[in-house]
Amino acid sequence: MTKRTLTARRTLASRRTFAAFFPAAAALALSACVAPVGPVEVTRFHAPDITRLGRGTITVEPAQGQADSLEFRTYAGSVARELTKLGYTEVLPGQAPSAQVALLTLERQTFKPQRERGPVSVGVGGATGGYGSGVGLGLGFDLSGPPKDQIGTRMFVAIRERAAPATATALWEGRAEFVVRADSPLAQAPLGSAKMTEALFKGFPGRSGETIQVK
Template sequence: MTMKSVLLPLAALSALAACSTTNSGVDVTRFHLEQPVARGSVFLEPANPDRAGSLEFRTYADAVAAELRDIGFTVASTRDAAELIGTMDYMQATRQAIAERSPVSVGIGGGTFGSGLGVGLGTMFGLGGGKSGDIVTNMLELRLKRESDETTIWEGRATSEAREGDAQASLSADIPVLADRLLRDYPGQSGETVTYED
């Protein structure tokens, strides 16, 4: 069986976003192997190991775990008990900052999920840290890989936009929404970007 690597520059996503004012929906892009994507037990961990055990990560992981359970996964409390490892990353940045990031690739079968996954994108500014009126982009990324052979079976990214200072610009408030849209219709069409308006 041949695995297909799919490349998607983040700059292209940013360019599309820049064509409008704020995107009221959530844009979701997913990639997976050209085969049925199995459900199983998942252990969630942060892309940045420094976040492990933090209240922020536990809160965001709980939101992702709830959505995983809704679509038929079980969430393991330890890595040893899991069939799959779910690596999470999240960030908040202005649209300009997103656009200025180097283009990244989303790969299946040994590729990389962005320049940040595995390093930790972090929060590029805190709430209230941007200029008034800036467009804020919130992002959640998740990669699922088999624990047995470390093969990535699914990965996806969800992004939303709001104006700095608006309630919906809060990353902590937006994560449950991003998690819901990211895992809705799992596994989704590989390589396709879908906008959820509701």
């Protein structure tokens, strides 16, 4: 039995479209046969002047409205590690405020993909002329069981000057998203956060406005 995986690709210009991710992610898994690990879709935007990126001090903080949960801290730790690889110095608690801040938004959702075809299919075959002519009826049963739960994860990072007004344009913005089966090791925060942040900052700062797939 052949099954298809429908893939929805989107290029998002800002975090205002953040909430639209998971309905689209569900469309990725309309088939009952979805690969347990898919590529990470990454989009980055940055100001024309990139000389201030990858240098100085920085702190990863929750964006406005983001809960400071244990899961969030796992992803924030992965972001901080990637930023230090790029040349930033992470400011520790008790030290002077950092010159720049990386505002992190994290959203995860579990959903069950819809089966593309029913569990039972009916086939009709006909033959004409000669011995044994007639019509045959065949039943096909899908024994693969119900579709596995999927987990969609999306993270958004905005690097800003701490002293800049809230209305100022960010120095750099990036978002990463991917969908995996719930039983995949990458569905867990420690491994999933490492994969997503590595993909998000690959080739930093990246080509502004370009969406790439990172395996």
